[in-house]
Amino acid sequence: MEEFKLVVSLKPEPIMCIGGKMDAPAVCSKDTFFIVTNSTIATVLFMLITFFLLWSGARKAKLIPGRWQSVVEILVESLHNMVVESTSKRVAKVIFPLVATYFTWILFANWLSLIPGVGSIGFVRDVTEDGKVLKEMVPLLRGPNADLNMTFAMALLAVIIVQIAAIVSHGVKGWLKEFIPEPHWMDPLLTPLEIIGQFTRILSLAFRLFGNVFAGEVLLAVMLKIAAPSLIVFLGLEIFVGFIQALVFAILTLTYLSLVTAGGHEESHHDKEHEEHAKAA
Amino acid sequence: MKELAAGIAMGAGAIGPGIGIGIAVSGAMQAIGRNPEAAGIIRINMIIGVAFAEAVAIYALLIALLLIFVAQRGI
Numbered sequence: 058m059e060e061f062k063l064v065v066s067l068k069p070e071p072i073m074c075i076g077g078k079m080d081a082p083a084v085c086s087k088d089t090f091f092i093v094t095n096s097t098i099a100t101v102l103f104m105l106i107t108f109f110l111l112w113s114g115a116r117k118a119k120l121i122p123g124r125w126q127s128v129v130e131i132l133v134e135s136l137h138n139m140v141v142e143s144t145s146k147r148v149a150k151v152i153f154p155l156v157a158t159y160f161t162w163i164l165f166a167n168w169l170s171l172i173p174g175v176g177s178i179g180f181v182r183d184v185t186e187d188g189k190v191l192k193e194m195v196p197l198l199r200g201p202n203a204d205l206n207m208t209f210a211m212a213l214l215a216v217i218i219v220q221i222a223a224i225v226s227h228g229v230k231g232w233l234k235e236f237i238p239e240p241h242w243m244d245p246l247l248t249p250l251e252i253i254g255q256f257t258r259i260l261s262l263a264f265r266l267f268g269n270v271f272a273g274e275v276l277l278a279v280m281l282k283i284a285a286p287s288l289i290v291f292l293g294l295e296i297f298v299g300f301i302q303a304l305v306f307a308i309l310t311l312t313y314l315s316l317v318t319a320g321g322h323e324e325s326h327h328d329k330e331h332e333e334h335a336k337a338a
Numbered sequence: 339m340k341e342l343a344a345g346i347a348m349g350a351g352a353i354g355p356g357i358g359i360g361i362a363v364s365g366a367m368q369a370i371g372r373n374p375e376a377a378g379i380i381r382i383n384m385i386i387g388v389a390f391a392e393a394v395a396i397y398a399l400l401i402a403l404l405l406i407f408v409a410q411r412g413i
Contacts, residue, residue: 261393268399308386
């Protein structure tokens with residue numbers, strides 16, 4: 058068997074540059090409209106697979122569920138219980154889709170990227186590095202969460218939605234008051250810390266998920282190179298880590314949201330509006 | 339030099355999480371010892387706590403990986 062060189066690429070490799078041209082060192086030119094990387098292809102593909110899997114468990118729902126419908130029901134029901142325990146039923150109606158989507162998407166993305174072939178099946182192309190022309194192997198698919206763009210986008214969205222939930226629950230003044238914690242004489246120190254704390258949440262969410270998944274991929278590649286028979290153990294570890302990281306991301310988002318929607322007065326206002334609409338209809 | 343830096347980064351970065359995970363699991367063990375019925379929920383919370391402590395070790399691992407595979411020559 059040929060000796061292969063282990064190449065670890067932090068950034069996903071671009072495969073297609075829409076609107077621009079690809080230069081030799083595998084970088085898209087400046088006028089590219091949209092870069093399609095192997096992680097983009099994998100994201101779209103896994104999204105379709107996840108949607109199809111879950112949808113096929115939910116359509117034609119029978120009262121006595123079949124096997125796959127039971128599995129989907131277990132997933133949805135345990136997530137719903139988790140959300141209702143941390144917040145109230147009213148708040149859960151609004152928050153549950155977000156938290157459940159985060160958990161389900163990250164779980165399926167992590168597990169699907171462990172399928173043999175993701176990250177290993179690809180094509181070879183030329184790359185110029187330091188003036189020399191080398192050949193690099195570009196995988197066609199790459200785990201979506203091994204791309205910092207994906208995890209950063211999810212983390213940014215989560216924190217923005219938390220701020221929006223704070224504004225909806227307590228108004229803009231209530232939201233701004235969150236950044237002014239109790240010992241009021243220490244305000245000039247604590248308020249900037251609280252604001253920075255919000256940004257730290259984005260970074261920590263993004264890097265926790267990215268680090269775990271990417272380091273897992275590197276671990277699998279290194280184990281393949283030095284001790285191939287032990288791979289089954291590390292695959293098991295990666296399955297476990299993928300599940301735990303999905304759970305942690307979802308639980309963190311849920312915790313931030315529950316902290317912010319605790320004791321919201323706006324909720325009862327919305328319920329009264331719903332009652333009036335129902336009576337008029 | 340980069341390899342040395344990567345080794346130190348990962349080694350030093352694993353001390354804190356190692357101790358932290360030990361403390362978390364020890365707390366969980368004591369809680370299970372006092373209340374074996376609640377073992378399920380304690381286990382779930384322990385796993386979540388361990389995941390948070392582990393994330394810090396993962397940050398250190400990321401730095402080590404960055405140093406070895408991504409840092410330019412001459413740094």
